[in-house]
Amino acid sequence: MSEIAEKILKVKAELPQGVTLVAVSKYHPNEDIMDAYNAGQRIFGENIVQELREKQQTLPSDIEWHYLGHLQTNKIKYIAPFISLIHAVDSLKLLIEINKQAEKNDRTIDCLLQIHIAQEETKFGFSKDEIKEFLSKELWSELNNVRICGLMCMASNTDNVEQVKLEFKQVKLLFDEFKQSYFRDKDYFHILSMGMSHDYPLAIQEGSTMVRVGTKIFGERVYN
Numbered sequence: 587m588s589e590i591a592e593k594i595l596k597v598k599a600e601l602p603q604g605v606t607l608v609a610v611s612k613y614h615p616n617e618d619i620m621d622a623y624n625a626g627q628r629i630f631g632e633n634i635v636q637e638l639r640e641k642q643q644t645l646p647s648d649i650e651w652h653y654l655g656h657l658q659t660n661k662i663k664y665i666a667p668f669i670s671l672i673h674a675v676d677s678l679k680l681l682i683e684i685n686k687q688a689e690k691n692d693r694t695i696d697c698l699l700q701i702h703i704a705q706e707e708t709k710f711g712f713s714k715d716e717i718k719e720f721l722s723k724e725l726w727s728e729l730n731n732v733r734i735c736g737l738m739c740m741a742s743n744t745d746n747v748e749q750v751k752l753e754f755k756q757v758k759l760l761f762d763e764f765k766q767s768y769f770r771d772k773d774y775f776h777i778l779s780m781g782m783s784h785d786y787p788l789a790i791q792e793g794s795t796m797v798r799v800g801t802k803i804f805g806e807r808v809y810n
């Protein structure tokens with residue numbers, strides 16, 4: 587068995603029931619993805635449109651591709667025909683564009699709203715107030731070709747466990763609040779995407795239902 591297969595089986599075996607694993611394969615070659623695929627993994631996450639398109643065209647068609655990164659509106663059209671879940675919607679404008687491209691492809695695209703909770707300035711996403719304002723206006727509910735399936739966040743990149751825990755807790759509270767207020771009868775609103783290689787066990791403890799794990803499965807990424 588390949589090293590990647592062993593690692594992914596180990597990660598999976600330790601996940602509680604109800605938590606979905608997204609294997610984050612960005613910057614890793616097709617062979618590595620196939621190792622994970624042959625170990626049974628079907629959900630992969632990427633964050634560069636061009637790279638994702640190339641992989642989608644050459645790899646097995648039963649892979650569910652997730653888009654994790656900041657998405658530019660002019661690039662949606664390239665992934666709209668096949669994308670399973672877009673994790674990081676952070677504006678109404680983006681959601682409207684995704685809806686438009688989904689309609690053109692005669693499909694519905696599942697999306698998560700990204701909430702900015704980390705202390706770092708550079709991360710994208712709605713602030714707590716912005717996301718509340720966004721949902722309260724209900725403009726989103728008129729978009730028939732997208733579904734808001736939950737929330738996504740990235741915690742602060744810090745060794746301060748208490749800080750990270752607090753951030754996950756806050757997002758879980760918002761998730762529950764939104765579920766109650768806007769999505770009570772919507773079964774599809776059930777995804778809380780939080781946790782990466784270094785913090786996913788903590789995220790799960792705080793209520794994550796979807797973890798995005800790259801390095802721990804595929805090793806360090808080589809950026810070139």
Ligand SMILES: *Cc1c(COP(=O)(O)O)cnc(C)c1O
Pocket residue numbers: 610612633654655740781782783784798799800801802
């Ligand atoms: C790259 C990436 C991950 C995976 O990070 P690892 O530390 O390699 O597990 C998770 N989420 C997002 C949004 C990413 O861009």
